[in-house]
Amino acid sequence: MNSQLAIERRRLGTLVGVSMTAAVFAAACSNESGAIQEGGAESPAGAEATSDVIGGNDAGPGTEAPQEAAGPQARLVATYDGGLMTLDADTLEVLDTTEMPGFLRVNPAGDGRNVFVSTPEGFRVYDAGTWSEPHGDHSHSYVQSPALTDTVYSAEEPGHVVAHEGKTVLFSDGDGRMQTVTTEDMRDGDYPEPETAVADEPHHGVAVALPGGSVLMTTGDADSRNGAKVIDANHAEVASTEECPGVHGEAPAAGGRIALGCEDGIVVWDGERFTKIDAPDAYGRIGNQKGSEDSAVVLGDYKVDPDAELERPERISLTNTETGTMRLVDLGTSYSFRSLERGPGGEALILGTDGALHVIDPDSGVETDAVEVIDEWREPAEWQEARPTVFTMGETVYVSEPEKKLLHEVDLASGEVTQTALLPHAPNELTGVSGDID
Numbered sequence: 001m002n003s004q005l006a007i008e009r010r011r012l013g014t015l016v017g018v019s020m021t022a023a024v025f026a027a028a029c030s031n032e033s034g035a036i037q038e039g040g041a042e043s044p045a046g047a048e049a050t051s052d053v054i055g056g057n058d059a060g061p062g063t064e065a066p067q068e069a070a071g072p073q074a075r076l077v078a079t080y081d082g083g084l085m086t087l088d089a090d091t092l093e094v095l096d097t098t099e100m101p102g103f104l105r106v107n108p109a110g111d112g113r114n115v116f117v118s119t120p121e122g123f124r125v126y127d128a129g130t131w132s133e134p135h136g137d138h139s140h141s142y143v144q145s146p147a148l149t150d151t152v153y154s155a156e157e158p159g160h161v162v163a164h165e166g167k168t169v170l171f172s173d174g175d176g177r178m179q180t181v182t183t184e185d186m187r188d189g190d191y192p193e194p195e196t197a198v199a200d201e202p203h204h205g206v207a208v209a210l211p212g213g214s215v216l217m218t219t220g221d222a223d224s225r226n227g228a229k230v231i232d233a234n235h236a237e238v239a240s241t242e243e244c245p246g247v248h249g250e251a252p253a254a255g256g257r258i259a260l261g262c263e264d265g266i267v268v269w270d271g272e273r274f275t276k277i278d279a280p281d282a283y284g285r286i287g288n289q290k291g292s293e294d295s296a297v298v299l300g301d302y303k304v305d306p307d308a309e310l311e312r313p314e315r316i317s318l319t320n321t322e323t324g325t326m327r328l329v330d331l332g333t334s335y336s337f338r339s340l341e342r343g344p345g346g347e348a349l350i351l352g353t354d355g356a357l358h359v360i361d362p363d364s365g366v367e368t369d370a371v372e373v374i375d376e377w378r379e380p381a382e383w384q385e386a387r388p389t390v391f392t393m394g395e396t397v398y399v400s401e402p403e404k405k406l407l408h409e410v411d412l413a414s415g416e417v418t419q420t421a422l423l424p425h426a427p428n429e430l431t432g433v434s435g436d437i438d
Helices: none
Strands: 006-009 027-031 034-038 067-069 075-080 083-088 094-099 105-108 114-119 122-127 130-135 138-143 147-154 158-164 167-172 177-182 195-198 207-209 215-220 225-231 237-241 248-253 257-262 265-269 274-278 297-300 315-320 325-330 340-342 348-351 356-360 367-372 390-393 396-401 406-411 416-422 430-433
Touching (some): 114 147, 158 207, 257 297, 265 315, 297 340
Antiparallel strands (some): 006 195, 105 114, 122 147, 130 138, 177 195, 207 215, 215 225, 225 237, 248 257, 257 265, 297 315, 315 325, 340 348, 348 356, 396 406, 406 416
16 A cells, blocks of 8 residues: 555534524516526525534524425525525425525535535535435435535535445545545434545545445645545555546446546546546546446546637547547537536436537437527636536436526427526526435
């Protein structure tokens, strides 16, 4: 083993002086274009993080008795400049708006209920207020008001969140900490204390839980990143690679494979070893990927100019992690890092700046449809700025149009926009929870 991991367990701390007030939906109306929601009480946010987990489940907004639902009730969570919006994923009705200062990032916890909100203090838990509980051969589903809890998994520069193999790993770029929790333990609202591993050097990285207690993590430092390694449950190094310059992002694929993006291709972990799949260009950067555990092919972006401040590529990459081959597809339009998604059937989805949702067969690279969803748009110069985003949950694809404060629902089977909602704020990041036992 060529590096030592510091493993620590910390006791839960207590967050003092934070009062979370209710953030509930107040007014609603609708028109022919879809649901329009405005208003709602506001929840203050912000607390100093001093330990791995701060606070408890005294959330405030979601403390009323839950109501049993007829089945899982999926919800969407969108950020805007100054807070969060929670929507009914079926009707697109805005259920809640919560004020939070600063630029916000959101990631699903993987439990079908909670979302992690990246804040200056760390990963703050947002309870979307929908979940299911197993009961013998069936389950019961419940809903309540969404809640910005006072629970924070403290982190210096919170980064990627990955749920995989029943574990959710939170990566802290500023100090290299990887906090791991059992995903299903998040669902009941008693947020678990994490097991924390600290890498040798802090870097903008990512970590993924593997079977048997192993963990895959990127390697590097504040100046450069060049590879990844896997440690077993005893924290002994199993394998490593330094063949992934500029390593960024991860995506799952069929057969338990994990793909990592590099500046010259992709590195794949197959459960036993790392394999490099070279890009056709000397510099062929794949920094954003979308995978499906039902497909061997990983969808990725593809950039070829190492000197560009903002490259607007028109080609995407389709990498077969089983055969070790990469295919480039020319879309004829540019896209951004939030344009990539997988469809309900594993389709490769790319939201182009031409306003169309391009549907591509991941195995053949053939475009099977191009659904006109929004107006033409241009990628902003700053990555934090709101731009159209595509997100899939279950059988439904959602596309945001922040310039018009719109959210669209797309049915891939019919190739039509089936619903559009006017939102009270321009949406930026978009994620969701199923309300089911994920």
